[in-house]
Amino acid sequence: MKQWWQHGSLWVWFSASALLCTLLLFIALISLIVGKGLQHHWPADLITFQVQTAEGGRATVMGQLIKQEPGNHYTTDNQSEIDPSLNTAQQLLIDQGDTWFMPSQGATARYIWLDDGNVLQRSKPADAIRLDMHDGRVLFGVLQSSDAEPAIVDTQQTAIDLPGEPWLLLHANGQEIQVDTGDVKRYHFPNSLNGLQKSLLFLKQWWWFLTEDPHHQSTAGGVFPAIFGTMVMVLLMSVIVTPFGVLAAIYLHEYAGKSWLTQVVRVSVYNLAGIPSVVMGLFGLAFFVYVLGGQLDQLFYADQLPAPTYGTPGLFWASLTLALLTLPVVIVATEEGLAQLPMSQRLGSYALGATQTETIWRIVAPQAAPAMMTGLILAVARAAGEVAPLMLVGVVKSAPQLPIDGEFPYVHLERQFMHLGYHLYDVGFQSANTEHAMSLSFAVALVLLMLIVLLNLSAFMLRQHLRRKYKLVQTSMEGV
Amino acid sequence: MTTSGTKIKINNLSLWLQNQAIIKAVTMAIPTQQVTALIGPSGCGKSSLLRCMNRMNELLTDSRIEGDILLDDKTVYGKKIDVSRLRCRVGMVFQKPNPFPKSIYENVAFGLRLQGEKNRRVLDDRVETSLKQAALWGEVKHRLHDSALNLSSGQQQRLVIARAIALQPEVLLLDEPASALDPISTLKIEELIYELKSNYTIVIVTHNMQQAARVSDYTAFMNAGELIEWGETHTIFTQPLHQQTEDYITGRFG
Amino acid sequence: MDPLHLSRHISSQFNEEIEQVRNHVMAMGGLIEQQLNNALVAIASCDADKAQQVIDNDIQVNEWETRIDHECTRIIAKRQPAASDLRLVMTILKTIADLERIGDETRRIAKVALESFNTEQQDLLVNLESMGRHVGIMLHDVLDAFARMDLQSAYSVYREDKNVDREYEAITRQLMTYMMEDPSSIPKVMNVMWSVRSLERIGDRCKNVAEYIVFFVKGKIVRDSSDMEQQYTVDD
Numbered sequence: 001m002k003q004w005w006q007h008g009s010l011w012v013w014f015s016a017s018a019l020l021c022t023l024l025l026f027i028a029l030i031s032l033i034v035g036k037g038l039q040h041h042w043p044a045d046l047i048t049f050q051v052q053t054a055e056g057g058r059a060t061v062m063g064q065l066i067k068q069e070p071g072n073h074y075t076t077d078n079q080s081e082i083d084p085s086l087n088t089a090q091q092l093l094i095d096q097g098d099t100w101f102m103p104s105q106g107a108t109a110r111y112i113w114l115d116d117g118n119v120l121q122r123s124k125p126a127d128a129i130r131l132d133m134h135d136g137r138v139l140f141g142v143l144q145s146s147d148a149e150p151a152i153v154d155t156q157q158t159a160i161d162l163p164g165e166p167w168l169l170l171h172a173n174g175q176e177i178q179v180d181t182g183d184v185k186r187y188h189f190p191n192s193l194n195g196l197q198k199s200l201l202f203l204k205q206w207w208w209f210l211t212e213d214p215h216h217q218s219t220a221g222g223v224f225p226a227i228f229g230t231m232v233m234v235l236l237m238s239v240i241v242t243p244f245g246v247l248a249a250i251y252l253h254e255y256a257g258k259s260w261l262t263q264v265v266r267v268s269v270y271n272l273a274g275i276p277s278v279v280m281g282l283f284g285l286a287f288f289v290y291v292l293g294g295q296l297d298q299l300f301y302a303d304q305l306p307a308p309t310y311g312t313p314g315l316f317w318a319s320l321t322l323a324l325l326t327l328p329v330v331i332v333a334t335e336e337g338l339a340q341l342p343m344s345q346r347l348g349s350y351a352l353g354a355t356q357t358e359t360i361w362r363i364v365a366p367q368a369a370p371a372m373m374t375g376l377i378l379a380v381a382r383a384a385g386e387v388a389p390l391m392l393v394g395v396v397k398s399a400p401q402l403p404i405d406g407e408f409p410y411v412h413l414e415r416q417f418m419h420l421g422y423h424l425y426d427v428g429f430q431s432a433n434t435e436h437a438m439s440l441s442f443a444v445a446l447v448l449l450m451l452i453v454l455l456n457l458s459a460f461m462l463r464q465h466l467r468r469k470y471k472l473v474q475t476s477m478e479g480v
Numbered sequence: 481m482t483t484s485g486t487k488i489k490i491n492n493l494s495l496w497l498q499n500q501a502i503i504k505a506v507t508m509a510i511p512t513q514q515v516t517a518l519i520g521p522s523g524c525g526k527s528s529l530l531r532c533m534n535r536m537n538e539l540l541t542d543s544r545i546e547g548d549i550l551l552d553d554k555t556v557y558g559k560k561i562d563v564s565r566l567r568c569r570v571g572m573v574f575q576k577p578n579p580f581p582k583s584i585y586e587n588v589a590f591g592l593r594l595q596g597e598k599n600r601r602v603l604d605d606r607v608e609t610s611l612k613q614a615a616l617w618g619e620v621k622h623r624l625h626d627s628a629l630n631l632s633s634g635q636q637q638r639l640v641i642a643r644a645i646a647l648q649p650e651v652l653l654l655d656e657p658a659s660a661l662d663p664i665s666t667l668k669i670e671e672l673i674y675e676l677k678s679n680y681t682i683v684i685v686t687h688n689m690q691q692a693a694r695v696s697d698y699t700a701f702m703n704a705g706e707l708i709e710w711g712e713t714h715t716i717f718t719q720p721l722h723q724q725t726e727d728y729i730t731g732r733f734g
Numbered sequence: 735m736d737p738l739h740l741s742r743h744i745s746s747q748f749n750e751e752i753e754q755v756r757n758h759v760m761a762m763g764g765l766i767e768q769q770l771n772n773a774l775v776a777i778a779s780c781d782a783d784k785a786q787q788v789i790d791n792d793i794q795v796n797e798w799e800t801r802i803d804h805e806c807t808r809i810i811a812k813r814q815p816a817a818s819d820l821r822l823v824m825t826i827l828k829t830i831a832d833l834e835r836i837g838d839e840t841r842r843i844a845k846v847a848l849e850s851f852n853t854e855q856q857d858l859l860v861n862l863e864s865m866g867r868h869v870g871i872m873l874h875d876v877l878d879a880f881a882r883m884d885l886q887s888a889y890s891v892y893r894e895d896k897n898v899d900r901e902y903e904a905i906t907r908q909l910m911t912y913m914m915e916d917p918s919s920i921p922k923v924m925n926v927m928w929s930v931r932s933l934e935r936i937g938d939r940c941k942n943v944a945e946y947i948v949f950f951v952k953g954k955i956v957r958d959s960s961d962m963e964q965q966y967t968v969d970d
Contacts, residue, residue: 342578344574344576344578345578345580346539347536347539347572347574347578348574348578348579348580348640348643349580349590350536350539350567351534351536351567351571351572351573351574351644352567352568352571352590352591352594352643352644352647353564353565353567353568353591353594353595353647354564354591354594355564358594362590362594363580366581367581469581
C-alpha cells in the first residue's frame with residue numbers, strides 16, 4: 001500500500017479523473033448545443049393525434065412532437081396540481097403552430113402537453129403542410145381545395161412563387177383559415193419528404209437562418225446582422241488591439257529598464273485583465289462615448305447637433321472598449337513571447353553591429369510574432385463572447401442598418417449594431433414563448449460558437465504559418 | 481616572437497558587473513594575425529574580457545569599466561566611438577550556434593543589409609566568399625535559401641562564423657566556439673581558425689586546454705579575474721612560469 | 735610531502751598511473767644497481783657463475799624498459815599530459831633508455847669477468863675496482879636524485895662525472911704502460927680496458943640522467959657544463 005502510494009499511481013488516477021471530468025463536461029456542453037441547435041431547423045414530421053378529452057369527447061391535435069418524457073405534469077383538471085397516478089404515463093410536448101390569431105381558440109398555447117395514455121390514434125397525413133408566413137406565424141394544417149382548382153400542389157415542393165389564389169387551410173381543430181398566398185413566405189409538406197429531401201431542406205433552412213434578417217421580435221427569421229455585427233466588431237477590435245498591445249509589450253520588455261516603475265506598470269497591466277467587463281463597458285460609455293464622442297461631434301459634426309453622431313453608443317466605441325478589455329491579454333502574451341526569445345539571438349544581432357532598434361525590428365519582433373498571434377487568439381475568443389459591456393456601448397436588439405453597406409462612406413463606425421451574444425440573450429430571455437425561444441437560443445448559440453471557432457482557427461493557422469517561418473531557436477545564453 | 485604588431489592592447493582593465501569585480505587590472509596585448517587563446521576556470525572572467533573587446537558587456541547588466549582597450553592604438557571606450565562600427569570591425573561568435581531563423585543566405589547577408597548594402601551582386605559575392613572562407617560553401621551552395629536552422633550544429637557554427645566574416649572584420653572574437661559541437665565538427669572549426677589566421681586577428685575563449693594548445697599561438701591564463709600569465713602557447717603548455725597555471729593545465733587541485 | 739605535486743591531480747587514477755610508472759623506474763634502477771655491483775664482484779672474485787647470472791639478468795632489465803615504455807605511451811595517449819606532467823613522462827622515457835644502456839655496459843663487464851686472469855693481471859683489477867665503486871655510487875646518487883627530482887643531487891652527480899673521466903684517463907695510461915712493457919699481455923689488458931671503458935660509459939649515462947632531471951625541474955634542456963652551471967646558479 002505504502003509502495004503503491006509512493007509509486008504515485010494514485011496521483012496519476014487523480015489527475016486523470018480530473019481531466020476526464022473536464023472532458024465529460026465539455027463534451028456534454030458541445031453535444032447539448034450542437035444537438036439542440038441543429039434540431040431547431042430539422043423539418044420534423046407533422047403528426048395528427050386523436051385525443052380523448054377529460055369530458056369523454058374527442059379532439060384532434062396536429063403538430064410536431066418536440067419531446068417525450070415521463071409524467072410529473074399537470075392533471076387535466078387542475079393545471080397547478082400534479083397527479084401522482086399519471087406520473088408513470090408518458091407526456092408528449094407538441095408544437096401545434098401558432099393559433100393565437102384564431103378567434104375561438106383564444107389563448108391556446110403554441111406548445112401543449114398531451115398524456116400518452118389519452119392518445120387514441122396517431123397518423124402522419126401525407127398532405128399535412130407547414131406554412132411559414134411573412135409575419136412570422138407558423139401554421140400547420142391540411143390544404144382544402146378552394147373553389148375550383150384543387151390547391152394541392154406537388155407535395156414534394158417546398159417553396160414556390162405562389163399563385164394569387166387564396167388558400168383554405170384546415171387546421172386540426174376544425175377551423176378553416178383563409179390564407180392569402182401573398183402572405184406565405186415558404187411552405188413544405190414534411191410528411192412527404194424522404195430523408196435526403198429533409199436534409200436538403202434542413203441545410204436550406206440553416207442557410208436562410210444565417211443569411212436573413214430577424215423579424216417578429218427576433219423570434220423568426222435569421223441572424224445575419226448579428227453575425228455580421230459580431231464579425232466586424234471583433235475584426236475592428238483586433239485591428240485596434242494588436243498594434244497597441246504589441247507596441248506596449250515591446251516598450252515594456254525591450255526599452256523600459258528593470259526599475260520598480262516598470263514593475264508597477266506591468267502589474268497594473270496584468271490587473272487590468274481582472275477588471276469586470278461590465279465596468280469596462282461603463283468606462284467605455286462614460287469616457288469613449290460621452291467624452292470622446294461628444295468632443296468629436298462638436299469638432300466635426302457640429303452641424304448635426306444636438307443629434308449625436310459619435311456621441312452615442314456605436315460600433316467604434318464597442319470595439320474600442322473591447323480592445324481595452326483585451327489589451328492586457330495581448331500585452332502579456334507578447335511579453336511572454338519576447339521573454340522566450342533566447343538572448344543569444346539578440347547578442348548575435350548586436351555582434352553584427354545592429355543597433356537596438358534594428359535588433360528589435362529585424363530579429364526580436366518577427367520571432368515573437370507567433371506569441372503575438374496567441375495573444376490575439378485569446379483576445380478574439382474573449383471579445384467574441386463578451387456581452388455585458390457591449391450592451392452599454394453599442395449593441396442593440398435590432399439595428400436597422402448594417403455597419404458596412406453600399407452607402408458612402410461605406411463603413412459606418414458610429415452605427416449601432418447587433419451581436420450574437422446579445423441576440424442569444426434577447427431571444428432566450430426576452431421572448432414570451434419559452435419553448436420556442438429555448439430551441440432558437442441553442443441555434444444562435446451554435447452559430448456563435450462556430451463563429452468563435454472560425455475566428456480562432458484563422459488566427460491559429462496564421463500562427464502556425466508564422467511558427468514554421470520563425471521556428472524558435474531553442475538556445476539560451478550561458479557563460480555570462 | 482613572430483608578431484608583426486599588436487592589434488589590441490588591454491591597459492589595466494577592470495570590470496565590475498553589478499558591483500562585483502569580474503576583471504581585475506588586466507594588461508595584455510593581442511598580436512596581429514595570430515590566434516590568442518584565453519583559458520581559465522569557469523567564472524574567471526575570460527568571456528567577460530572577450531566581451532569587453534567589442535563592448536558587448538554593456539548590453540548585459542549594469543557594468544562599469546576602468547582602464548582602457550586600444551584597437552590599433554585607438555581607444556574603443558571613447559565617448560564618440562560608434563559601437564556598431566566597432567562591432568563590425570571586431571566580430572564575435574558565441575558558444576552555441578545562434579543562426580537567425582532566416583535562410584542561409586539571409587543570415588550571411590544580415591550584417592551587410594544592416595549597413596544598407598542593397599546591390600544584389602555585391603551581396604551574392606560577399607555571401608559566397610564568406611561561406612567559402614568559413615569552409616561551408618561546398619555544403620550549402622545548392623540550398624542557400626533553405627532555413628539555416630536545418631543545418632547541423634557544426635554547420636550552424638561555421639555559418640555563424642561566415643556571418644561574422646561577411647562584414648570583413650579585423651578581429652574575430654570566438655567565445656567557446658566548439659564547446660557545443662561533436663569532435664569532428666570541433667576539428668573542422670579548429671581547422672577553420674587556422675585558415676582564418678592569415679586574414680584576421682583571432683581571440684578565442686576555450687575550456688578545452690588541448691584545443692587552446694592546438695589552435696593558438698599565444699595563450700593567456702586567467703583566474704578569479706586576474707591575468708595570471710600570458711605568453712607563447714608552447715611555453716605555457718610545457719613550462720609555465722606560475723604554479724597556478726601549472727596546476728590548471730595539468731589538472732591539479734589549485 | 736610531495737614537492738613534485740605528483741599526487742595532486744584531480745584525477746586519482748592519473749595520480750596512480752604516474753606513481754606506478756615512477757615506482758617501476760626505481761625498481762629498474764635498483765635492478766641495474768644490483769647488476770653493476772654483481773658484475774664488479776664477479777670480476778674481483780673471478781666468479782664465473784655470478785658473471786653468468788648478471789648476463790642472464792640483463793633480459794629482465796630489457797623487459798623493464800619495454801614495460802615502462804608502454805606505460806608512458808599509455809599515459810600520453812590517455813591523459814595528454816602538459817607542463818610538468820609532460821616533462822616527467824619525457825624524462826622517464828629518456829631515463830629508462832639510458833638505464834637500459836647502463837644495463838648493456840654492465841653485461842659487457844660481466845663478460846670480461848668470465849675470462850680468467852693470472853695473478854699479475856689481478857693487480858690491474860684493483861684500479862678497476864675503485865673506479866667501479868665510484869661509478870656505483872654515482873649511479874646510486876643519480877637514481878636517488880631521480881626519485882626526489884632533486885636538482886642539488888643531480889648537479890653533484892653531474893660534477894662527479896668529471897672525476898670518473900679523470901680516473902678513466904689515469905687507468906688507461908696505466909694499462910698502456912702494461913701493454914708496452916709486456917706485449918704478450920695485450921689481449922688480457924684489452925679485456926680490462928673494455929671494462930674500464932664500460933664504466934666510463936656508465937658514468938656518462940648517469941650524467942645524462944642528471945641532465946634529464948634538470949630538464950624536468952627547470953624545463954631547460956642542458957647539453958654541456960656551462961648550461962648546467964647556468965641552470966644551477968639561476969636556481970639559487
